[in-house]
Amino acid sequence: MGKKIIIGFLTVLKAAVLIIAVAAAIIVVPYLIKLSFMERDTGVSKVDTTLTVEQKLRDLEYMYDIACLQNPRKEMFEEVYGISYEDIYNRYREYVKNTESEYEYLGYLTSFLAVLPGEHNLMRLPDYDRNAVNGGFILTEQFATQEMKDYTYSWKEDFRDDVEVCRDHNMMLFRYVDGKYVGVKLSSSAFTCTDAYVNGQIVSIDGKDPKDMCFELFERYVPVYDQGNDCFFRRMLIFNDGIGVKHTAEILMPDGTTVTCDLYDDPGYDLACMDASIYYPDLFGEPESDSSGSDEASDVPSSYRIEKDPDRKLVYINYLSCEASEGDRLVEDLQKALDEAGAETVILDLRSNGGGISTTVTDKLLPVLFSQDVEFKAVSEGRLNSTTELFYDRVIYRLYDMFISGGNKNEIKGDTFYYTEDLSVEGRATRDYRIYVLTSQQTFSSADIASALCKEYDNATLVGTNTEGEGISGSPCNCYLPESRFMFVYVPTVNVTYPYDSCKGIEPDIYVHFTVEEYLQRYELIRQGSDVESYGSRMTWDKTLQTVIELIDGAG
Incomplete structure (x- = not known):
């Protein structure tokens, strides 16, 4: 009987401790969260989004330090990929030094993050109305100051014109299939995807096998391993017909002929195609609602x-x-x-x-x-x-x-x-x-x-x-970058x-x-x-x- 009383007492005690802990969490956690954001607000009170070259380089260095140098997978990835992250970092420093706009700078950051160790790597605007901090637990909109919201709004407004310029150019999309990059016609996009090279296969880019340029092109997609061809590749290669770095490509067409064409590679264009249209549809205007669906279709x-x-x-x-x-x-x-x-x-x-x-x-x-x-x-x-x-x-x-x-x-x-x-x-x-x-x-x-x-x-x-x-x-x-306050996601x-x-x-x-x-x-x-x-x-x-x-x- 005494043993049952002791067990019952311990059970009640555990329940009481749990209730106290939950109550404390309800009272204390909002304060801790708000305090955390007060710490983060420093230097983010102005609407002007213009960054100096020094500020951009500090952001790049911070990303490199956090997502690469302090990532325990750095050495593993370098050995398997056969690359030097330091060389890639120095190359992107030169890109960032010569950016002509903040939007182009965001494109370079996105491309750089994609080659760093990890497959979950993503760039985000400092969008305090939509994004969450640290694994999706705390919604930032509740604690965002008006200055922070104004800052986010200003970034979007600054980017809108750049995105519109990108939309004036045709997309040329190639998908990796068994060691080849095959031309794709993409219909569900805010961009016009040319069908000139549909089902054509890239033979070379600037005289090189496209697989050998896995870490050279500006791509949103992370490198992935192909066991059958024992190589790393990007799932998609996105080019356009007039913005960015010009490359000369040879393409084997379905009829057996080979054509030579110019393909342009630009990180800002890739960003507009693959990220802005998905995560920031307001940059493209409100999406049209689908009125053709039935109740039965929506139940699938x-x-x-x-x-x-x-x-x-x-x-x-x-x-x-x-x-x-x-x-x-x-x-x-x-x-x-x-x-x-x-x-x-x-x-x-x-x-x-x-x-x-x-x-x-x-x-x-x-x-x-x-x-x-x-x-x-x-x-x-x-x-x-x-x-x-x-x-x-x-x-x-x-x-x-x-x-x-x-x-x-x-x-x-x-x-x-x-x-x-x-x-x-x-x-x-x-x-x-x-x-x-x-x-x-x-x-x-x-x-x-x-x-x-x-x-x-x-x-x-x-x-x-x-x-x-x-x-x-x-x-x-x-993680927030210290100067631009852009967010990036990575697995540490x-x-x-x-x-x-x-x-x-x-x-x-x-x-x-x-x-x-x-x-x-x-x-x-x-x-x-x-x-x-x-x-x-x-x-x-x-x-x-x-x-x-x-x-x-x-x-x-």
Whole structure:
């Protein structure tokens, strides 16, 4: 009896401590947050956005120091890429010295950040109405002063004319496919994308193989590894017909002829095409609303597509993003499809999944597919600096870890911190399915985590190409540049517990690459109006899916 009383007393005591901690958080956290922003407000009270060359160079140096020199993956990336970040930094110093506008300067920063260690690297305007600080926990708009808001507004107004100049020029877009850069016609863009080189393949740029210029061109996309061709590449190359550095290109056209043309490379143009139009649509005017959609169409989930093949007792799920808001619906729809198909085999297609919320993978998707548990705690290591200390060591984030993120832990040892993330899966499937996981160089972030966790199961096989990587590596940080107050996102940690290459992603069990022939066949089907993403259509052109079906049919 006495033991029960003691246990009951301790339980009540724990509850009381928890209540006190939550109450303290409610009272103290807003003050700490506001104090943090008061510290950040220094020097950001004027509307004039003009920067001196010295200020721009200080920003560049700060980014280089925080996102590269203090990044534990710097040496690893230099060795694998075969590059010198110091040489790249010095080259960009010369670019920044000669910028003609603040918009061009932002373009150079964006391009420079893209080649620094990491795949989550992103540039942001100092947009205090939209952006969040440090992992999306604190919305800055609540605490932004009027001066800060005016400053953001001024940047946008200054950039508007530059974006309009970019829109006057045609885009020339080339997508990387199996060692080649193939011309693409992009229709869903605020920019006119010329069809002059559609399906043409770049033979050379200034006499060089375009893959050899991976770190020389101004590109928004980070370098990614291609296992089949043993090289790094940029997923897209964006050129235009008149702004920036002129390059002479040879292009092999679909009819077998070779043409020579001028392609212009400009970081500001790339920024306008790929970032401003997505994150800052007001720079282009308000987007037109789609009045053609029906209630039924709007009810279709945006993050996944599930189809059944009853003859093979198979369920195919094309999982496009780890969207938390559709997690419960995903569980319901997937379980229903598995039951209706009497499924024995599941194909989980992650080839176009750029990530999202990791708990959607660990708590929603994988428990439906697997019957066994996986205990996995990923430990990432980083170096303390002003940004990482704010993210990993302030009281508000320790409270965030305790009450919101499910028990992730931060530990500081000297000038090094360790971030432990719980990625365990509690399987609840009623049977052991044969599971094939399709991966590509576009399998990224939380989808990369899904691929890594599936590797832990004996009944799962990864088929395709290496993932893009940087899934199990801690959380991204947002950081402000000291002069411009632009924001940039980067991951300051490297995983020290999971044995996979942070530069080259997760290697599949069976390697099957996406070929130029597949790409051209897919393009022709799109031109004819076919639904190329459906399971039935993919069976006609998708070599990776066809390989899996052959394995399934061969196994009986």
